[in-house]
Amino acid sequence: MVSNFRNEISNMIDVSSVTKVFKVGKVNITVLDKLDFRCQENEFTIFTGPSGSGKSTILSIIGGLTRVDEGSVNIFNNKLEKMSEEMLALFRSTYVGFVFQTGHLINSLTVFENVMLPVELSQRDDTNFDERAWDLLKEFRLEDRADSLPVMISGGEYQRTAFVRALVLDPDILLIDEPTSNQDSQTTETIINKLRKLKSQRTIIVVTHDREIFPLANNIYYPVNGKLSPFKVE
Numbered sequence: 001m002v003s004n005f006r007n008e009i010s011n012m013i014d015v016s017s018v019t020k021v022f023k024v025g026k027v028n029i030t031v032l033d034k035l036d037f038r039c040q041e042n043e044f045t046i047f048t049g050p051s052g053s054g055k056s057t058i059l060s061i062i063g064g065l066t067r068v069d070e071g072s073v074n075i076f077n078n079k080l081e082k083m084s085e086e087m088l089a090l091f092r093s094t095y096v097g098f099v100f101q102t103g104h105l106i107n108s109l110t111v112f113e114n115v116m117l118p119v120e121l122s123q124r125d126d127t128n129f130d131e132r133a134w135d136l137l138k139e140f141r142l143e144d145r146a147d148s149l150p151v152m153i154s155g156g157e158y159q160r161t162a163f164v165r166a167l168v169l170d171p172d173i174l175l176i177d178e179p180t181s182n183q184d185s186q187t188t189e190t191i192i193n194k195l196r197k198l199k200s201q202r203t204i205i206v207v208t209h210d211r212e213i214f215p216l217a218n219n220i221y222y223p224v225n226g227k228l229s230p231f232k233v234e
């Protein structure tokens, strides 16, 4: 059933004329205004630009966490706006790994339990996910923190845990929001090394201001007036 999401003819992300308006009190804020975005499978895209310009909103829409007001989001030729909440949840857990700007770990679960949560929710048993989780924890230098609660670990460890959780199911699409902002240099290096390894293997979109990540990208865009413009690296 899950494999039905995937259409061999058109493996790409295609966001077409998407509008998103947030109501704040009586004021309507048009964050995205007939925005278009496309990328091919296994391309690496960066969204950069000022705070409040809609970068996180775009990621959230592509990942099926936020619904559009107008327009269409096609992922692997499936229209997200046509999916029920249940279908979207299945779509997300099958294809999308998120690393949120603020990590969003669950405070009552240990590092290992947080990392394994996507596995529990997906109910998949086609891989030895325990082993995969341990391999990733080692790669991200977290093996000694597996039994710690999120409040007991450093900011860098917290962000690395969020990364491992996004990778545990080995999703086709990775949506990563400002992974290296406010991180120590070792965490930044670990994350950039992993992004380098994943480049061309997975479809990756990173929101970032970090110039060290820019060379990895096939395309860089910044939002202007609710649309995406190509960004030229100087």
Ligand SMILES: Nc1ncnc2c1ncn2[C@@H]1O[C@H](COP(=O)(O)OP(=O)(O)O)[C@@H](O)[C@H]1O
Binding pocket: 022, 023, 024, 029, 031, 050, 051, 052, 053, 054, 055, 056, 057, 058
């Ligand atoms: N759930 C929401 N409700 C109301 N306003 C929101 C919501 N999410 C985002 N916004 C507003 O939309 C704009 C874009 O936000 P965001 O996508 O987070 O920007 P960025 O990631 O580029 O900093 C901001 O003005 C923000 O306040």
Ligand SMILES: [Mg+2]
Binding pocket: 055, 056, 057, 101, 177
């Ligand atoms: Mg943001």
